[in-house]
Amino acid sequence: MCAVTDASKGLVLVVEDERPIADLVRLYLSREGFGVQVEHDGTAGLAAARRLRPVACILDIALPGLDGTEICRRMRADGDWTPVIFLTARDDEVDRILGLELGGDDYVTKPFSPRELVTRVKTLLRRAAGPPEVDRVRTLGPLTLDQGRRTAAVHQQPLTLTATEFDLLAHLLGRPGRVFTREELLAAVWGYASHAGTRTVDVHVAQVRAKLGGAASLIRTVRGVGYTADA
CATH class of the missing domain: 1.10.10.10 (Winged helix-like DNA-binding domain superfamily/Winged helix DNA-binding domain)
Structure with a gap:
């Protein structure tokens, strides 16, 4: 588990068992002003999501313990609709579709550009914040x-x-x-x-x-x- 970093744009939870990838994602998110909590297995990831209430979650699909899709399913069952982006190294479209059907908002296939991933996070958060027309x-x-x-x-x-x-x-x-x-x-x-x-x-x-x-x-x-x- 990586210690929580406080930052102005809110906390992003990253659940990724490949430590070099997790470290790279944390680095790029931190540079953009996000706090980052990294977990390396699904059980700890779900507990962190429930405890910390991050602004967004980045979930690897293939994880020890609970996989990413099961984390998302349990979050949605809890009434937690925090934006979720899945990471997957698999070519099988079934994994991506299953993640979306369980309430995921987006997915990124490995290998990926960390800059693109950060852009996806920022785009999701802008959308979740809503448009400026508050009475629309x-x-x-x-x-x-x-x-x-x-x-x-x-x-x-x-x-x-x-x-x-x-x-x-x-x-x-x-x-x-x-x-x-x-x-x-x-x-x-x-x-x-x-x-x-x-x-x-x-x-x-x-x-x-x-x-x-x-x-x-x-x-x-x-x-x-x-x-x-x-x-």
Whole structure:
């Protein structure tokens, strides 16, 4: 376990069993003004997430003890929706998709650029902070989205969304009826180019629809193109 470092931008929890990688990530995050707590196994990582309440978590998928996806699953079961980025050395898309389905916000495949990883963290935190328009409310049918408070509800029943799910829904509702390609959604919501894989968008749309329940039809698939919000 690495001692907590206090910094102005908040604490990031890094759970990575490869110590050189963990040290590199800690170095780059510290340079950007983040405090960093490093844990090297999943059990200690989950305990740190519960104890420290970091602003973001970076979780390796393959960990001794609990793996990264199980840490995320238990955090979400606890009602903890701290932004999560997964690290994976595996080529198998199943691992990445499973992580996203369990409530992860993003993933980075090893080997990776530590600068890119820090950028992903900063992007997630900017999105979680919400836009400057504190009174911006969008509605579509029974769905209400309050961008200032970053809350969503269907028939006045609150929805529990990750930061990425919220931003995906907000982007679609920003222009109802406009069809967005998967590449456009990756660029607008995730903030990076299509090399990340359009399957990421599909998984998040499926998660959003599942949480919308009876209002899932508000998000429509346009075959061969992408998605649109359509009442």
